[in-house]
């Protein structure tokens with residue numbers, strides 16, 4: 001990635017509202033995403049970091065156009081998705097792929113790996129029927145699996161092997177961006193680092209961009225070029241990994257860091273500092289979303305939510321105290 005890299009995807013002030021049932025008859029709306037803006041650059045691994053429920057997967061689904069935003073705009077290659085012509089949509093859609101946490105749910109259990117890979121490929125390249133067998137073998141090798149796996153079913157594979165198949169399937173349509181939603185969260189540590197290593201290799205080999213959704217700081221630090229931190233549906237900070245040790249971080253980001261004394265340790269983090277007031281988009285505070293839990297809270301923080309602003313080139317932060 002270089003400084004002139006262009007955006008593959010732009011998200012502009014995207015807002016998404018859901019309703020939650022309260023009691024028997026009442027449905028209460030809440031914001032799962034609130035004016036989220038970001039760009040995923042060509043060749044960039046863009047990490048989205050935050051606790052469960054902060055809106056990471058919703059953002060991923062909206063970028064993939066699996067869901068529509070209520071407000072705001074998503075652009076693929078500079079073009080607003082909602083205004084794409086049928087032909088443009090058809091040619092750009094395969095350029096943005098996804099791998100989810102639980103590929104057992106996303107790989108059809110009744111199909112052999114061969115068919116799981118062949119079907120989407122032929123859908124996009126129907127005239128490649130003769131070459132398809134050779135091509136899927138090649139992609140299987142690239143994700144580190146031998147062709148022995150072609151005749152197996154998903155349940156005959158381990159979690160790590162299924163993630164490799166899901167990656168091969170994503171790669172087959174020659175994407176520019178892959179949305180990786182907690183791709184290693186279901187795997188044990190050794191397998192997790194193998195998959196992260198593979199993701200890194202594939203990224204540089206194909207000059208891919210990733211949106212890497214994770215609740216794990218070590219995972220984000222391991223491979224992301226940029227880390228965007230979300231809290232209750234909003235971005236609170238975004239910084240290049242190279243500035244990780246150099247910038248003054250958002251108090252929420254600092255708490256996330258503190259809960260990982262050694263970000264690369266195998267032991268689970270101590271999140272006692274993060275417990276306390278449970279964060280919920282259903283009872284969003286009047287001022288800054290983080291004010292009820294913030295160790296640095298000041299008077300202004302209870303009155304108004306701070307906007308996300310550039311603090312230094314490449315570093316954005318939403319905090320009254322920064």
Ligand SMILES: Nc1ncnc2c1ncn2[C@@H]1O[C@H](COP(=O)(O)OP(=O)(O)O)[C@@H](O)[C@H]1O
Pocket residue numbers: 018019020032050051052053054055056057058059281
């Ligand atoms: N389809 C849906 N209907 C209602 N609420 C939803 C839906 N999808 C997600 N949510 C809620 O929106 C919030 C954000 O969810 P999600 O994007 O899955 O967060 P994350 O991926 O960060 O854990 C959560 O409170 C979740 O319960």
Ligand SMILES: [Mg+2]
Pocket residue numbers: 056057058
């Ligand atoms: Mg999620």
